[in-house]
Amino acid sequence: KDINMSEDELNTYKEIVYNLPNPVAIICEGKFVYGNNAALNFLCLTKENALYDINPLSLIPEKALPEVQKTAIDILQGGSISNVETVLDLPYCKNIHVKISANFIRFEGKPAIFITIDDITESRKFAANSDLMERRFRTLLNNSPGFYYKCHNDNFWTMIDMSDKCFEITGYKPSEFINNAKLSYESIIFPEDREQIRDKINNAISDKIPFQIEYRIRTKSGHIKYVWEKGIAVYEPGDKDITLEGFIMDVTNLMTALKKSKESDNLKNNLLANLNHEFRTPMNSIMGYAEIISSLSADEKILEFTKGILSSSKRLMATLESILKFSEIVSNTLVVNYEILNIVEVVRNQIRIFEISARKKNIILKNICNTEEIFCNLDRVLIGTIVHNLIDNAIKFTNAGTVTVETSVVKLPDAFELAVIKVKDTGIGISRKYHSIIFEEFKQISEGIGRSFEGSGLGLTIAKKLTEIMNGKLNFDSSPGLGSVFTVSFPIVNYKKSGSEQINTPEIIKNKPEVLIVEDNKSNVLVVKNFLRKIANCDYSLNSRDALAMCQSKKYDIILLDINLGERITGEDVMLEIKKIPANENTPIIAVTGYAMSGDKERLLAKGFSEYISKPFDQESLIKLINKTVEEFC
Template sequence: MNGPTDPPPVRLDTMPVAAVQDTFALRRSACAVADLLGADSQDAVRLATALSELGRGVLGADRLTAAFSLRPGPVPALLVTLAWQGGHQLPAEALEASARLLPTHHEHTREGGRVRVEQRLGPALDPDPDLVDRARRLLAAHTGPSALEDSREQTRDLIAALEKTRAQREELRRLNAELEETNRGVLALYSELSGELEETNRGVVALYAELDEKSRQLREASEAKSRFWANVSHELRTPVNAVVGLAELLRSDADVPADERDHRLSLIADSGRTLLALVDELLDVAKAESGTLEPHWAPLDLRAVLSHLDGTLRGQARPGVALRIGPPPPAALLGDETMLTQILRNLLSNALKFTEQGWVGLDSRVEDDPDGRRTLVLTVTDTGVGIPPDQHERVFEEFYQVKGPHQRGRRGTGLGLPYARRLTEILGGTLHLDSAPGHGTTITVRLPADPAPADGPRRELLVVVDDDAAFRDVLRPLLHEFADRVVEVGDGTTAHAAVREVRPDGIVLDLHLGEVDGYRVLAELRADPELRHIPVVVLTSASLTAADRGRLAHARAVLSKSGLTGGRIAAALSDPRPAAPRRPRPPEDGS
């Protein structure tokens, strides 16, 4: 249908359709004219096919003609109208077939009928007189071919249509392949961006975890500082007040009897010695914390150490409490006699302080490892009040004391157990506590009996795993004191693979590494049959619970990051792997 401003159709020609050959000519004419006017080849084939179906459907109708016209304008089209007179009916099948191919308009009255098909021609087309004249000549030149020629023509048209369809299918396949490739690129980019976002999220989570850990450490440091001032001020004030008060009494009372004067002077001396011992204890802890304490390895006379402890500590036992120090093992040992004496004195003094009845015992033995190294095992056992499980690690915090009625009348700074553990670690050993309320306490100290000194045999290769580059800079020269080569790993994720690749002589492992921490790295090494024999020393700046230390049982030692020296790390790596602590049987009376 024409719009209100469209130009009227231009008539091209009208041809009669009276016989079968005329339908062949109609088909060929329509195809040729459509091609001339710029229609696509497939569109020309569709037009010819539709007219062939319609022509056969109305063939035999009275005065059947086919009129061709050109509709110019912005949407040009070739119009072909079949018209006839009389009551001939167009079969529905032919009309349906034509409508599937092209827009088809059908009208029927008593006088006759007509059907029109439209084939669009593409871009805007003006009714050029030359083009119109050529179309008219083309229609006049076509005469009806034979059925064989028409069949061949249809076959050629069909082949051409199939070839074009195949080409379009190949083009569609190519476009689909390009689209799939684009989709794969988009998916890869999405996956990469998702991975980066996930990695960023993990980093943020790890940062928050690290901040939480730092906050916890700051709170613990603040609590430790508060305990320090509270305990030290109390412990210092008591002997100082005694000295000042007794001195004032002596000065104000010149006529005091000689025996009373001597008694007061002895009390002043006792208070001074108490004050001096407290200051010495604080200085010792400060030295241990600063890392200025170094073990001096020498032949160890363990019998003399035990005899000295028995003589100096027996007087601290309460009435009804026996101090039982067993004989030393018959073996030549190496060690630091001063540090060992300080460790055992602190442990025994603490046990005697909180044991009201029963006994306090010290046993010693030497264990041999399959690799030929020996371990000195010292066990301090008491029948005292015991320590609740949730306090097992807190008693190793400076100035911390378990609250309860057992504290009444028992003076102390809360430095004994932390100092003993710190000295044990300096010697490359471990200290383990086993206790329960009402069942006493057992502390097991394991020390290397013949450790390699820092200037002893060198190690060829060490692996250090720490995510803090600044701390690795500090640690590197310490490790080079006794190792020829140091391989640094900056995270726990690649630690296991790095150790498998280089097969080091020892591993120095940071505990807090982010997503894959030192606990997991140590577990992976322990589970690997080819790597479990490599000695591991764990470094940490955090306070550990009993459960934490249990997870680190495979490590040779757990050392604090503060005050590290090459000698301490070398000694810890040379220490035989500690076995699980066990509670000894009580010694017999008189042993």
């Protein structure tokens, strides 16, 4: 009546309010006297009359009642509230987060409160999950072997954001670098290295590819450190400035180890054997957490970061694997396990590994073979490494065109036959003056900070030495601009498969096995538990004493036992003690270790372990091993 509405206008207004998406209600004399359709749905009511039987105060948590009653009195005296966050206890659910707006009105001539409600429960959950993922991501960064950064691509590489690990590596807090508050990051880089770094970054930006660089910095304490950096240019929408994002890692110890290794092979091999464990154990946590976060998060930024962490970690592990394999070769500790195998299958499996990387560079990867079986007496792992390194080398030095892997049989006089694998590329080729050094260790045609191609410089060295160890030959022919051809050959053996040789498919686990994880590193425990959460029930122990006590009181289906428990007693000793306990004397025990030198697996299996897995491992590898163990022993 006050605004002089016609009956038609009033009905239209009522219909609009009734169909609003947010709940709307009117409270008069302490009771609901009106509720729109959304309000009825919010309270899970089917009839409007049911609303009138609900006491509005019954929806308010008890501890909030005094404040709500005071606010109601204020509104009835002409006040109002807007978007006030509070919590309601509904009949079907407690702790519903809402935003409430309320105004004073008159209903049928009586003072009343007009309320609109916005249910923000889901948005609060999403925000909480986002905060949780952010905390997990920051935890991952701060426990990684390097630090994340984001900076402007200016003369000073002005920092925008850095993770806390920066302090451990440089001695400076991130806040001292950000916006050049006290100094620029450029100022701690060796002056001799700066120009080459700029050239490397600018070339990567021009080609729109990631960059990888190694250089020296001077820390706050004055110490010199070598760091390895991997980054990429980021083009912000609507912003003309280019920012750089990446990861910087302290590789001083690795560089020092490499320098000393060249001076003394024996010292190098002893040092790398210890580094093997020290790298693999933390990398298992880093890569495991990154894989878990990737599976839990839908945030594109976090997925991008975790993908970068996994990629960088895998590259680091590939470099470490190459160095360790080389140390085994030069120290004559490499164990060769000969078996008659089909090298056609070996080649085919290795080609599959490189299909994605070849596709990313628009390289055509061809496999040519006119037979399904060529048998040789070789080590399966070592021949796989040889073929892997040759294909990797071909793709790395080919910017466009084709990489062809051709497997064939060559007949020699006296009916002697050779299995020949040729890896041809249309890459940059190698000048004849460099042919004499191509198989030397730690050598690349481009070397130093400004080198054009990444890698340790050990791939071809390892391929050559492994070929010779197994009585084969590796040759090559190459010319600049015409590409390269690497040819490896081995004697063929006469062999035919028996009809009984079949591949057994593991059965699906019907009941979750009871698994005990014995590991002194809590981070690795959390990774393994997350990896196995869907297929196994996991208990864990951080030391041998508790592990033995748990085995006394419970029968386990599988035990995952770390070899280095940081105690005087080793994992091997614990395994022998467990086998003395009647409840678990026949329980399969899997050796989990960061020591993955040649012969370790055979030694541990001979000691009495049922299976073996080396760190770092991914979820798929661990689950396959658990399934295999269940099939064979449970």
